[in-house]
Amino acid sequence: MRLTMKSNNKTYDYFDAFVELSEYSLKAADLLVETLEDFNTCNVDKNIKKMHDIEHTADLSKHVILNRLAKEFLPPIEREDIVNLSENIDEVTDSIEDVLLNINVFNVRIIPSEILYFANIIRKCCKSMIEALEEFQHFKKSKNLHSLIVEINDLEEEADELYVNGLKKLFSNQSDPVKLIIWKDILNSLEKCCDACEHVANTIENIVMKNS
Numbered sequence: 001m002r003l004t005m006k007s008n009n010k011t012y013d014y015f016d017a018f019v020e021l022s023e024y025s026l027k028a029a030d031l032l033v034e035t036l037e038d039f040n041t042c043n044v045d046k047n048i049k050k051m052h053d054i055e056h057t058a059d060l061s062k063h064v065i066l067n068r069l070a071k072e073f074l075p076p077i078e079r080e081d082i083v084n085l086s087e088n089i090d091e092v093t094d095s096i097e098d099v100l101l102n103i104n105v106f107n108v109r110i111i112p113s114e115i116l117y118f119a120n121i122i123r124k125c126c127k128s129m130i131e132a133l134e135e136f137q138h139f140k141k142s143k144n145l146h147s148l149i150v151e152i153n154d155l156e157e158e159a160d161e162l163y164v165n166g167l168k169k170l171f172s173n174q175s176d177p178v179k180l181i182i183w184k185d186i187l188n189s190l191e192k193c194c195d196a197c198e199h200v201a202n203t204i205e206n207i208v209m210k211n212s
Helices: 014-037 041-070 079-105 113-136 145-173 177-210
Strands: none
Touching: 014 041, 014 079, 014 113, 014 177, 041 079, 079 113, 079 177, 113 145, 113 177, 145 177
């Protein structure tokens, strides 16, 4: 895990910065899976604090990119693309934090296996996102970038299917309106994480098209 960004004029690398920013998303996903695998309500507040620290540090890292961009004479890709990609990566981390916050707000006591499986898909998405961003710097020569983008899209489709099946199961087996609202919102927040990863993949693909 990179702890600091390159920030002087000679060594600053936006592509490295994108990878660093995405690593916070994976760290958040790891914490989410860890929390749900060994779920204990006594640990939720502590893990929310850890999650917020990850999210806050990611925000600071994003601001480093944007502050550097404000002083940049000739960035390697268009300014708008750097801003959009930075914000989209950061949105992944924010979305993962929202899942844990929802679980806490709704006072969830037991984590169904489907929810844990969903969290693991999110983690896979984050790993593929990092790999795609590592390849992004060499997009003109990379032989793997396209397949990594497809991999993220495939994982998002798997998440969509899990989301739809989860809703169907929920409304088929649950009659308590409060529980319906709780689990629908949690499923929505999980699905949003994979959507956010796909937005990153789509942004990368759009930038590559513009610069090819």
